[in-house]
Amino acid sequence: MRAYGFLLLAVFSQTSAALDVSSWSDKTLCRVAKEQPENEDFKNAIDLRGLSCIVAVSKAKSQGVIAGEYNTRLLPQYHKYKDIIKTPLRGLKVPSGFTLVDDYTSFMNWHSKITYDNMRDTEFEIGYQSQFVDPDVCVDDVISTITYKSLFNNVSGESDQMTTAVTKCHQMMSQRFSNNPKTGIIAYKRVLTSWLNEGTLKKANKYRRRYDQPYDYGLRHSVSNIMAHYAVYHRSYKFTPAKHADIVSMFEQWITTYKAYPGNDRVGGSLNVCDLKNPHTGHKRMHVDSNRRINQDHCGSINTRMAVSGIYFGLEFNSQVILDSGIRYTEMFMAIMDKNKMYSSQISRGLCAMSYADQMSPIIDQLDYALNKAYDIDFVNLKNIHGVTLAEVWYKLYDVAKDPKQLLPYHNPRQTQDCQPNLTGGKSLATLIEKKNKRAIWGAFHPEPYILRSPKVASTLRPKLWNTYNSDSFSVFLGGAFAAGNSAVGISPLVLRKATGWKAHPNSKKQ
Numbered sequence: 001m002r003a004y005g006f007l008l009l010a011v012f013s014q015t016s017a018a019l020d021v022s023s024w025s026d027k028t029l030c031r032v033a034k035e036q037p038e039n040e041d042f043k044n045a046i047d048l049r050g051l052s053c054i055v056a057v058s059k060a061k062s063q064g065v066i067a068g069e070y071n072t073r074l075l076p077q078y079h080k081y082k083d084i085i086k087t088p089l090r091g092l093k094v095p096s097g098f099t100l101v102d103d104y105t106s107f108m109n110w111h112s113k114i115t116y117d118n119m120r121d122t123e124f125e126i127g128y129q130s131q132f133v134d135p136d137v138c139v140d141d142v143i144s145t146i147t148y149k150s151l152f153n154n155v156s157g158e159s160d161q162m163t164t165a166v167t168k169c170h171q172m173m174s175q176r177f178s179n180n181p182k183t184g185i186i187a188y189k190r191v192l193t194s195w196l197n198e199g200t201l202k203k204a205n206k207y208r209r210r211y212d213q214p215y216d217y218g219l220r221h222s223v224s225n226i227m228a229h230y231a232v233y234h235r236s237y238k239f240t241p242a243k244h245a246d247i248v249s250m251f252e253q254w255i256t257t258y259k260a261y262p263g264n265d266r267v268g269g270s271l272n273v274c275d276l277k278n279p280h281t282g283h284k285r286m287h288v289d290s291n292r293r294i295n296q297d298h299c300g301s302i303n304t305r306m307a308v309s310g311i312y313f314g315l316e317f318n319s320q321v322i323l324d325s326g327i328r329y330t331e332m333f334m335a336i337m338d339k340n341k342m343y344s345s346q347i348s349r350g351l352c353a354m355s356y357a358d359q360m361s362p363i364i365d366q367l368d369y370a371l372n373k374a375y376d377i378d379f380v381n382l383k384n385i386h387g388v389t390l391a392e393v394w395y396k397l398y399d400v401a402k403d404p405k406q407l408l409p410y411h412n413p414r415q416t417q418d419c420q421p422n423l424t425g426g427k428s429l430a431t432l433i434e435k436k437n438k439r440a441i442w443g444a445f446h447p448e449p450y451i452l453r454s455p456k457v458a459s460t461l462r463p464k465l466w467n468t469y470n471s472d473s474f475s476v477f478l479g480g481a482f483a484a485g486n487s488a489v490g491i492s493p494l495v496l497r498k499a500t501g502w503k504a505h506p507n508s509k510k511q
Helices: 002-014 026-035 040-049 054-061 076-081 104-114 124-129 138-144 161-179 181-198 200-237 241-255 279-285 301-316 320-335 350-357 360-375 390-402 404-410 429-434 438-442 447-452 455-461 463-469 476-489 493-499
Strands: none
Touching (some): 076 320, 104 493, 124 161, 124 476, 161 200, 161 476, 200 301, 241 320, 301 360, 350 429, 350 438, 360 455, 360 476, 360 493, 390 404, 390 455, 447 455, 447 463, 455 493, 476 493
C-alpha cells in the first residue's frame, strides 16, 4: 500500500489534470491530499464530498507553525509551574471519531422544545445588560476586538471599556442563540467570517502591545466563547468544509503565536505570575486593576474559559495542538484551588468574593462533560497538587455562603470592588459579617444558578437543592441558569446535560 501511495503521488503531481479522482475511495483521497495540501484539485474534490479530512490538510499546510512544543514565552504562568501542577490529563491524545454531541438533531430539537422563544430580549441577561450595552451594535465590537461603540453614555466613565463591551455582548449573543438558534447563529457566523476575512487574530500581538490588559482580557474572552460555541454548534453554522478548515487553522495559528504577557519576555520577569504552589497565601499579592502585578483574571476567569474552549475545540475537530493548550489551562485552573478547598484567586475579592468564586460552577461541569465523554475521566473528582478535587471546592462554596466568616482569612485589603453597593451601604466585609447580612455579602451569588450551572456535582452532592430548583420544563430559574451558564464560554452546561439525555443520579450521603 505504501508503494502504491508513492506511485500515485508521483503520477498525480505531474499529470493532475489527466487523472479522475471520482473512483478513489475517501480514505485514499484524504491520504494523498495530506501529502499535497496545496493542490487545488484535491481541495475541490474533498470539498465536493464534504469530507472532514480537510482539517488534516489544513494542519499539514501550517505544520511549520503548529509543530513541536509550545513557546514558553507565550504562557510563562504555565512554564514556571508545569513540573509541579502536572495531572493525568497531560499527554492525552485526541480520540478518533469523537464528537461532543452524538445526535445533533435530537439535541437541537430539545432547544426548540425548551428554550425557543422563552429567552426574549426583555428577560435575563439582555434585560439587564442592555442598559449598558446595545445588543444590536456590540457584535461589531466583538468583530473589531478593539472598539466599544456599543457602550451607552452611562458607562462611558468605566475603565476597561473595551472589556465591558465585549463581555456583556457575549452574554447577550448566547441568550439570543438559546432563544432562537436559527437567528441567533447569525451573529456568531459574522464574527468568524470577519475574523477570517480581515485576519483579525493575526493582528492580536500588535493590539496587545498597544491596548494592554483590557484588550487581552476581552480578546481571550471572545476567542474562548467563539471557539467553544463553534465546537458544540458547528453543524448549525453550515460552513463549507474548506471554510471550516480555515477556521481550525486560524485558531491553531492564534493559539501558537499569541503572546498574552508582552511585558514578560523573560520568564519570571517584570510581570508576576500566580503562585500555583502556594495559592492559599499567593492571593495576597494580587491586584484587580494592576498591569505590573498579575491580577485575579489571569489566575481565574481567563484560565477557565481558555481551558473549556481548548478542550472542546481540540476534541471536536481533532486538533491536538488546541487540545494540549486546553489541558495547560485546565491544569492551571485546578492548581489555583488551595488546600482549604477554596478558589483562591476569586475568593479573595472581598465584597465580590462569592459571586466571582461561583464562576467556577459552569466551568467545572463543562470540563467534566467533555473529558468524561472522551476519556471516561471523572474530572470533578480528580485531585489537584494540593490534594483537593473540584467537586470539594464547589461543595464548600455553599458552606462559605452560609458561614461567611470563612472569607475573612482571604480578604485582600487592596480589593475595593463592591458588586452590590445598594445592599452593602458602603460597609466593610467584616462589618457585614458581624451584622450577619448574608444577602449583601453574597452579592451576585444565588443558590439557583449555583446549583443549576453545575448539574453533575449538584445532583450528587446537594440533591435536596438540586431537586428544589431542577425542572424538566422551562422556568425562570432554568432560564437564568441557561443565560448565566452561557456567559462563561458561550454554552450552557445544563443544556449540554439535558439535551443529550443525561440523567442525574443523586448521592444522599452529603447535604
